[in-house]
Each structure stands twice: as C-alpha cells, then as structure tokens.
Amino acid sequence: xxxxxxxxxxxxxxxxxxxxxxxxxxxxxxxxxxxxxxxxxxxxxxxxxxxxxxxxxxxxxxxxxxxxxxxxxxxxxxxxxxxxxxxxxxxxxxxxxxxxxxxxxxxxxxxxxxxxxxxxxxxxxxxxxxxxxxxxxxxxxxxxxxxxxxxxxxxxxxxxxxxxxxxxxxxxxxxxxxxxxxxxxxxxxxxxxxxxxxxxxxxxxxxxxxxxxxxxxxxxxxxxxxxxxxxxxxxxxxxxxxxxxxxxxxxxxxx
Amino acid sequence: xxxxxxxxxxxxxxxxxxxxxxxxxxxxxxxxxxxxxxxxxxxxxxxxxxxxxxxxxxxxxxxxxxxxxxxxxxxxxxxxxxxxxxxxxxxxxxxxxxxxxxxxxxxxxxxxxxxxxxxxxxxxxxxxxxxxxxxxxxxxxxxxxxxxxxxxxxxxxxxxxxxxxxxxxxxxxxxxxxxxxxxxxxxxxxxxxxxxxxxxxxxxxxxxxxxxxxxxxxxxxxxxxxxxxxxxxxxxxxxxxxxxxxxxxxxxxxxxxxxxxxxxxxxxxxxxxxxxxxxxxxxxxxxxxxxxxxxxxxxxxxxxxxxxxxxxxxxxxxxxxxxxxxxxxxxxxxxxxxxxxxxxxxxxxxxxxxxxxxxxxxxxxxxxxxxxxxxxxxxxxxxxxxxxxxxxxxxxxxxxxxxxxxxxxxxxxxxxxxxxxxxxxxxxxxxxxxxxxxxxx
Numbered sequence: 040x041x042x043x044x045x046x047x048x049x050x051x052x053x054x055x056x057x058x059x060x061x062x063x064x065x066x067x068x069x070x071x072x073x074x075x076x077x078x079x080x081x082x083x084x085x086x087x088x089x090x091x092x093x094x095x096x097x098x099x100x101x102x103x104x105x106x107x108x109x110x111x112x113x114x115x116x117x118x119x120x121x122x123x124x125x126x127x128x129x130x131x132x133x134x135x136x137x138x139x140x141x142x143x144x145x146x147x148x149x150x151x152x153x154x155x156x157x158x159x160x161x162x163x164x165x166x167x168x169x170x171x172x173x174x175x176x177x178x179x180x181x182x183x184x185x186x187x188x189x190x191x192x193x194x195x196x197x198x199x200x201x202x203x204x205x206x207x208x209x210x211x212x213x214x215x216x217x218x219x220x221x222x223x224x225x226x227x228x229x230x231x232x233x234x235x236x237x238x239x240x241x242x243x244x245x246x247x248x249x250x251x252x253x254x255x256x257x258x259x260x261x262x263x264x265x266x267x268x269x270x271x272x273x274x275x276x277x278x279x280x281x282x283x284x285x286x287x288x289x290x291x292x293x294x
Numbered sequence: 295x296x297x298x299x300x301x302x303x304x305x306x307x308x309x310x311x312x313x314x315x316x317x318x319x320x321x322x323x324x325x326x327x328x329x330x331x332x333x334x335x336x337x338x339x340x341x342x343x344x345x346x347x348x349x350x351x352x353x354x355x356x357x358x359x360x361x362x363x364x365x366x367x368x369x370x371x372x373x374x375x376x377x378x379x380x381x382x383x384x385x386x387x388x389x390x391x392x393x394x395x396x397x398x399x400x401x402x403x404x405x406x407x408x409x410x411x412x413x414x415x416x417x418x419x420x421x422x423x424x425x426x427x428x429x430x431x432x433x434x435x436x437x438x439x440x441x442x443x444x445x446x447x448x449x450x451x452x453x454x455x456x457x458x459x460x461x462x463x464x465x466x467x468x469x470x471x472x473x474x475x476x477x478x479x480x481x482x483x484x485x486x487x488x489x490x491x492x493x494x495x496x497x498x499x500x501x502x503x504x505x506x507x508x509x510x511x512x513x514x515x516x517x518x519x520x521x522x523x524x525x526x527x528x529x530x531x532x533x534x535x536x537x538x539x540x541x542x543x544x545x546x547x548x549x550x551x552x553x554x555x556x557x558x559x560x561x562x563x564x565x566x567x568x569x570x571x572x573x574x575x576x577x578x579x580x581x582x583x584x585x586x587x588x589x590x591x592x593x594x595x596x597x598x599x600x601x602x603x604x605x606x607x608x609x610x611x612x613x614x615x616x617x618x619x620x621x622x623x624x625x626x627x628x629x630x631x632x633x634x635x636x637x638x639x640x641x642x643x644x645x646x647x648x649x650x651x652x653x654x655x656x657x658x659x660x661x662x663x664x665x666x667x668x669x670x671x672x673x674x675x676x677x678x679x680x681x682x683x684x685x686x687x688x689x690x691x692x693x694x695x696x697x698x699x700x701x702x703x704x705x706x707x708x709x710x711x712x713x714x715x716x717x718x719x720x721x722x723x724x725x726x727x728x729x730x731x732x733x734x735x
Binding site for chain 1: 297298301305308309312622623625626627628629630631632633634635636728729732
C-alpha cells in the first residue's frame with residue numbers, strides 16, 4: 040500500500056511573547072492509503088497544529104510532510120491552496136458552511152476553486168448530496184438545517200474533489216449522540232470505500248472507531264495503536280451510551 | 295470557465311443581498327457622486343452654451359461700436375443741447391482707413407410713436423442699411439426688407455417688425471399702406487418674422503428687443519428727422535445731437551479681429567474727448583466665455599470628484615466591515631482551496647458590483663437632469679414665485695446640456711474609485727491567516 044501521508048521529523052515552534060513555544064517536537068507518522076487514523080490527546084498536545092500542517096494551512100518549522108508522493112512543506116501559498124483544493128477534504132467541528140450559499144452551492148465550493156465547476160462537477164455534487172441523504176434539500180440554506188444535516192453537507196463537500204484523504208477535526212463535537220453516530224457511520228462507510236481518513240478527537244469512544252489511534256503528548260507521539268476490524272470497533276465503541284456521561288465535553292473549547 | 299465567472303458574480307450578488315440596506319446606502323453614495331458629475335457639468339455647459347450662443351449671435355467677425363450717453367456732469371452742454379456719440383465722420387474714418395474692415399453698418403435708433411388710423415404703437419425707429427436684416431438675423435415674413443435703391447433714393451419706405459405689424463394692422467395686409475411717424479408718412483414694404491430679444495452681454499452692450507421696431511433707410515432718417523432730438527423731461531427740454539447709435543463693422547477674417555479692434559479703439563479715442571461710445575468685440579467675449587467655461591468646468595468637476603471620493607470612502611468603509619464580518623467565511627474558503635487571488639477577486643467583484651450599479655443608476659439620474667430641473671423650477675415657481683423672480687435670468691432660463699463625455703467619464707471614475715477603494719479591504723481579506731480566520735467567531 041502507498042502512503043497517503045508520510046510525516047518525518049515534523050516540528051513546529053511559535054514565538055510567543057519572546058519565548059519559543061514548541062507545539063510539535065519531531066513527529067514521524069506514516070498513513071497508508073485507506074487507513075483511518077484517530078489522533079487523540081489533551082488540549083495543548085499539538086493535535087490542532089498537526090492537523091493544520093497536514094491540511095497545508097500552515098508550514099512546519101522543520102521536518103517534512105509528503106502527501107501522495109509530493110513534499111508539501113516547501114510549497115508557496117498558491118500551490119498549497121491548490122493542494123487543499125485537489126487532495127484534501129476538510130470536515131470541521133463547527134461544519135463551517137458558508138451561510139449565504141445553498142446546500143448544493145456549499146458542496147460545489149472546492150470545485151469552484153479547482154476550476155472544475157462544470158456540468159459534470161455539478162452532477163457529482165448532486166450525487167454526493169444524495170449520498171449523504173440531502174437530495175431533498177439542495178436549495179436550503181445551512182441555517183435551515185439541523186447540525187447533523189449541516190455536517191453531512193460538510194462531508195459531501197469534503198468529497199466533491201475526490202481527495203486523497205479526509206481531515207476531520209472533531210467532526211461530532213457539536214452533535215448529539217444519535218447524530219454523532221450517523222456521522223461516524225458515514226465516515227466509516229467512506230473508509231470502507233477506500234478513503235483515507237485522519238480524524239482529530241479528544242473523545243476516546245469516538246477515537247476508538249478508527250483503525251488506529253495515535254496519541255500525542257506534549258508535541259510528541261506517545262503511542263500508536265492499531266485496532267480491531269470495523270465490526271468489532273463499532274460494537275465496542277457504544278457510541279449511543281457514551282454521550283450521556285460525556286455531555287459536558289461539548290462546552291470544551293475546541294483545541 | 296464561464297460557469298466559474300458566472301458563479302463569482304452570483305456569489306458577489308448574494309453576499310450583497312444579505313445586507314440590502316447597507317448595499318443600497320453604499321450604492322447611493324456612488325449614485326450621488328456620478329449624478330452630480332453629470333448634473334454639474336450639464337448645468338455648467340448649459341450656462342456657457344447660452345452665453346456663447348448670444349455672443350455668436352453678434353458675429354465673431356464683428357466689432358460693434360455703440361453710442362453711450364455720457365454722464366451730464368462731464369459734458370458742457372451749450373444752451374441745453376448736448377452733442378455726443380459716434381459720428382458720421384467716425385464712420386467714414388473707420389471704413390476708409392481700415393483695410394481689414396469689409397463692411398460697416400451705420401445704425402440710428404430712436405424711440406418713436408407709430409400710428410395708422412386710430413392705432414398707435416410706441417416702439418423703436420431704426421434707421422439702417424439693407425445688411426441690417428442679415429447681421430441681426432431678422433427674417434422677412436411678407437414683402438421685402440429695405441434695398442440699396444431705397445437707401446440711395448432716401449425713399450419713405452419702412453419695414454415693420456412682427457409685433458408692430460400685428461398691432462398696427464390686426465386685420466389688414468400692411469403692405470402698401472402708409473403709417474405715420476411724427477409728421478411724415480412711410481409706405482410699408484415688408485414685415486419681418488418674430489425674433490427673440492437678445493440679452494445684454496459684457497456690460498457694454500445692452501439687450502435688444504426687436505419686437506416693436508420699424509425699419510427705414512438711414513439716409514431717409516437723416517434727411518427727414520436729422521440728428522437733433524428733443525427729449526422732454528419733467529417739464530424741461532433737453533436737446534441732443536446724436537448722429538449714429540451704432541456702427542457694426544465686419545472684419546475680413548477672425549484672425550484680424552483683435553488687431554483691428556485695437557486700431558478702432560485708438561482711432562475713436564483720438565476724436566472723442568469723452569467716453570461717449572463703447573466698443574464691443576464679440577470674439578473677445580467669446581474667448582472670455584471660453585476661459586470662464588473652462589474654469590467653471592474644472593470647478594464643477596472638482597466638486598463632483600469630491601463627492602465621488604466620498605462615495606468611494608463609503609465603499610471602503612462597508613467593505614472593511616464586510617471583510618471583518620466574513621473573516622470566518624474567508625477562512626473556510628481558504629481551507630477549501632481558495633488562493634489569495636481568489637479572495638481578492640471575490641471582494642473586488644462585490645465592490646465592482648456596488649460601484650457599477652451606483653454608476654449605472656447615477657448615469658440614469660444624470661440623464662434625468664433636464665426634466666428634473668425644469669420640474670423643480672416649475673414647482674418652486676408655483677409655490678413661491680417671488681423666490682424665482684429674484685434669481686438672475688441665467689438661472690431662471692438655463693437648460694442643462696448633458697456633456698456626452700461626462701457620462702463615460704463619470705461612470706469610469708466611479709468604477710475606478712470602486713476598485714481603488716475596494717482593493718485595500720480585499721487585500722486585507724486575502725492576507726488573513728486561514729487558521730486564525732477559521733477560529734474567528
């Protein structure tokens with residue numbers, strides 16, 4: 040299997056009030072095609088920094104990230120935008136849909152920046168909306184949808200450019216348990232279809248749904264654990280019952 | 295590609311329609327700017343065209359020498375008789391010594407009462423030559439104007455102005471009838487068409503009303519009436535000797551007008567002890583009018599430019615607010631693959647939309663200038679007529695003339711201003727760190 044993502048010696052340091060803060064201190068990680076990696080860790084462990092670097096939104100201080108064979112660490116801003124448009128699908132905790140656009144238009148946004156907003160692209164957007172169960176709501180605005188529906192739009196959007204991998208940042212963080220389950224099932228389904236998924240979460244039950252859990256601590260990889268098959272994982276995760284004791288988490292600031 | 299462009303504009307429109315009132319007010323700023331450019335220039339053009347038309351009516355090739363009655367204190371009247379004004383000697387001096395003068399018209403005007411049967415009209419008796427009609431742009435309605443033969447033979451022929459003819463002969467054909475002026479009878483040979491009064495220009499030339507004129511050959515006037523006239527004023531008599539009221543000199547080419555007029559002034563100054571004449575050079579006035587027009591235009595343009603800049607600042611203000619408000623959206627778009635240039639384009643499209651809509655409506659508003667001003671004037675005249683009457687005649691009568699260049703000019707400036715003032719907010723949006731922008735609440 041080819042590596043969808045290959046990270047080596049990844050370091051990120053920020054200057055803050057004259058002091059250097061190390062968010063990542065040399066991370067090595069390889070994500071093969073078709074993998075489902077949950078990245079976990081407490082606040083400040085460096086998950087978000089890693090996600091930003093993986094999403095080509097930021098540049099590392101040292102080390103390199105290779106996405107599908109291309110080193111993205113040295114690329115300029117425009118080229119990184121192109122990589123984001125063509126190879127990465129983002130799913131955010133707060134959905135991040137554009138309020139003035141309709142469901143269909145929101146799904147089409149990445150195509151627009153890739154210059155692929157043609158009849159075929161639009162057809163594909165429609166099919167994806169159908170796939171996430173929103174065929175009836177193409178003309179709705181995000182504010183007219185429930186949280187779960189909005190996240191499904193976001194997932195459809197992340198898939199529209201047929202990305203190499205999907206980056207999910209606490210995708211269920213703002214959802215109730217039943218909806219979370221729906222969304223996670225959707226992600227599992229995508230993974231089963233062969234999509235590589237990297238998901239950041241601080242909730243163990245959700246993290247356990249991945250094929251593999253990478254725990255970060257103080258900017259370093261603390262553990263890298265491969266899990267059982269999907270079916271077993273679903274049984275073990277008990278997503279439904281988890282929520283009742285984890286309700287307080289939704290108030291947590293998103294790391 | 296086409297779809298992509300379409301989408302860019304569509305998204306811009308959508309974003310603007312999220313805040314209709316805000317967008318409307320921004321557009322209003324540009325609308326006012328563009329309209330005022332067109333309006334101000336049109337009003338300026340209307341005023342200066344009117345002045346130019348009047349001056350051109352005098353003829354750019356002409357130099358006009360007119361008799362002006364001097365103040366009594368400076369003249370020594372012998373036995374209450376006051377001789378003044380341009381003389382026949384002046385006339386021959388000017389026509390004989392100046393080679394650039396191709397034609398000269400002597401004119402003598404007197405206030406007189408004209409009567410036919412029981413009807414009377416008080417008007418102006420004009421002694422003139424046949425060229426008079428052409429120079430003053432009078433057209434014959436019936437019969438003919440005076441001829442060279444009439445002049446030569448000192449005929450008792452007269453031609454009536456339109457109004458005079460209508461009032462003396464309301465039911466009859468005046469041609470061939472005789473009207474009485476003082477003790478003499480004159481046979482009517484023609485009636486002229488109506489001519490609008492000309493207004494005074496440059497101070498030295500009073501306005502002329504042609505409506506109650508009677509024209510006779512100047513030779514007839516000299517021999518029948520003479521130069522000596524008596525005016526009765528509050529019980530006392532005053533005699534005046536005036537040979538000519540006006541000489542209109544035509545110069546062979548426009549290039550010689552200024553030179554010749556200087557010579558004319560020198561010649562007259564030598565033979566006149568008092569300033570009992572005035573020299574009007576329409577070309578000089580025309581040039582003055584042109585400079586005034588330029589100044590006027592620059593001035594109006596400046597005012598209009600200021601209002602356009604204010605409109606531009608309005609755009610910038612709104613766009614800065616929009617950019618801050620939509621920080622999150624910018625972050626999302628960047629994360630989904632928008633380049634910096636895409637973000638710049640997106641916000642620029644919005645400002646261009648605002649300024650184009652403002653510009654287009656502004657052009658429409660500008661085109662409506664004439665009817666709006668006329669309506670306004672009528673409205674005010676109805677509500678408070680005394681306010682209108684106090685206005686100078688130029689403002690009362692001005693018809694704005696839209697300067698064709700002002701439309702693309704105003705529109706172009708508005709769009710340029712939209713782009714210039716929209717560029718900074720758009721660049722600011724593009725320069726945002728996508729991670730920070732995504733975190734923005």
